[in-house]
Amino acid sequence: RLRKWQERIRTKDAGERNLQFALSEIDRMASALGVPRSVREVASVIYRRALNEDLIRGRSIEGVATSALYAACRQEGIPRSLDEVAEVSRVPQKEIGRTYRYISQELGLELKPVDPKQFVPRFASALGLSEEVQAKATEIIDVSAEQGLLSGKSPTGFAAAAIYAASLLCNEKKTQREVADVAQVTEVTIRNRYQEQIEAMGFR
Amino acid sequence: MSAPADSIEIQNVVASTGIGQELDLEALADDLPGADFNPDNFPGLVYRTQDPKAAALIFRSGKIVCTGAKSIDDVHEALGIIFDKLRGLSIPVDEDPEITVQNIVSSADLGHNLNLNALAIGLGLEDVEYEPEQFPGLVYRMDEPEVVILLFGSGKIVITGGKQTNDAETAVEEIVKRIDNLGLLD
């Protein structure tokens, strides 16, 4: 009986240590990504819910912690791409995506698809672009999305192309490579989305 | 006049069967020209038929998985060829091994572009998986028939998970109804 008690305490301690580890990892990754404290708290809540619902069984603590942070960013309207999240995590991008889909389904998060507009302020300021360019990029996204061009396209690539197009239109030109680097997409993707978007805008 | 259901094409049929006889795969790999067998990698021996084109996974237990066929008739034909090949190697094969269709993958065209963002919300986020950062298709799990449908912006779709020939047709009619009811069919 004494052994059982010790085992329980040991398990409880282990569980407590695991939770502390997960929360400190969320904190570390959130700092590296530069997301506000409110997002870390949302991520902590999602992680604890996943823990209570026993969703971690068969998955790595780090994977669930990273996915919780990815989900929290989206829920708070300041999304990070899976690439960006994977850069500060020690879990491969593929596993983060798979784990996110799983906990999102099981916890019923029902997050809407990521809106490309939500990347504009962050990408544009990283490129030192003005408010005017940001407003133009936002307009390009709205107009082309309304014409059905967004279906199936990656939100980061869509945002990157709109920012590139806006930088040209506002005489604050950035090269495709510069925009591609901050958005972590290829120049080919920017070129493809850019062509569709300027056509949708009625330019050519 | 061309209904979406008329555009359905079966792309792949997966079926399982068994010859009711244990097999020595090492020996079989030597006797069957073109057979791939890497037990360290995978326990099954891979054997491909040319006409109809299909691939069979043959296991030590005598159970066989056939995949890649374009129709249920092709599955029977391909497995028939394999059964005869085995008999030719003087391996006893059951008279008419039962063949079970496990999965049918079909493609179709709805004939309209689809707004996947609107569809994700309209069909219900709880039944939908749409992560364009990871994959361009919207994944929709339907209960009746129990199939999974992948929907693309072009209006092209993939229906998978069905076991009956008519599952794809039923599913296409149902998904068209649901999309139309949402006013999302241009």
Next chain:
DNA sequence: GCTTTAAAAAGTAATGT
């Protein structure tokens, strides 16, 4: 969970000319 086999859809990426 993973390993292998097949197939479609469309986007993105890496490599090659």
Next chain:
DNA sequence: ACATTACTTTTCAAAGC
């Protein structure tokens, strides 16, 4: 700037780790 190849998703069985 092109093309080609390859990988992402879903489904399913098989035997074994």
